[in-house]
Amino acid sequence: MPYSNPSLTGNAQRLRRQMTREERRLWYDFLKSLPVTFNRQKVIGRYIADFYCFSAKLVIELDGSGHYEAEGAASDRERDAFLRSLGLTVLRYSNAEISNNFRGVCEDILLHLSSAE
Numbered sequence: 515m516p517y518s519n520p521s522l523t524g525n526a527q528r529l530r531r532q533m534t535r536e537e538r539r540l541w542y543d544f545l546k547s548l549p550v551t552f553n554r555q556k557v558i559g560r561y562i563a564d565f566y567c568f569s570a571k572l573v574i575e576l577d578g579s580g581h582y583e584a585e586g587a588a589s590d591r592e593r594d595a596f597l598r599s600l601g602l603t604v605l606r607y608s609n610a611e612i613s614n615n616f617r618g619v620c621e622d623i624l625l626h627l628s629s630a631e
Contacts, residue, residue, distance in 0.1 A: 529555040529562060536576050536612040537564060544620050545574075550627060558600070561593050570630035573597050573604045574623065576612060603630070 533541065533554070545552045545565060556566035558573070565574040577590070594604045605626060607619050 527555075534576065534578070534609070536609040539612055539616065540565070540574070540576065540619070543616070544623070548627070558602075559596060561596065563597070567627070570627050571602050572626060572630060573602050575604060575606045577606055577608050 537554075541552075541554060550567050550569050552574075553566045553568075554564070556563045558566065563573045564576050566572070567574075575590075590606070594606075597604050603626060605623065607622075611619050
């Protein structure tokens with residue numbers, strides 16, 4: 515699988531250091547403590563996934579307001595199609611969902627993890 519792209523490594527490292535508030539919350543308050551391994555800002559082809567679990571073939575994307583504009587939505591559809599072509603499942607949550615329904619987001623992720631086993 516085309517997971518490696520050295521030209522994006524530096525950007526991925528910067529994004530790991532500068533996570534959004536919602537990314538930090540999902541990572542430190544939930545994903546980091548799961549019994550499966552998630553990677554933050556994982557390079558997959560020409561994209562950087564917010565969170566990636568190899569064993570479950572699961573990508574989690576957190577979307578800010580730019581993802582809901584026409585250009586951002588089109589880019590997301592292209593990214594999702596590429597990731598799905600690799601056999602990955604893509605879950606998308608808005609930053610508002612992280613802030614207002616954190617428990618529901620976590621339960622949804624757990625549901626997808628259990629169905630991937």
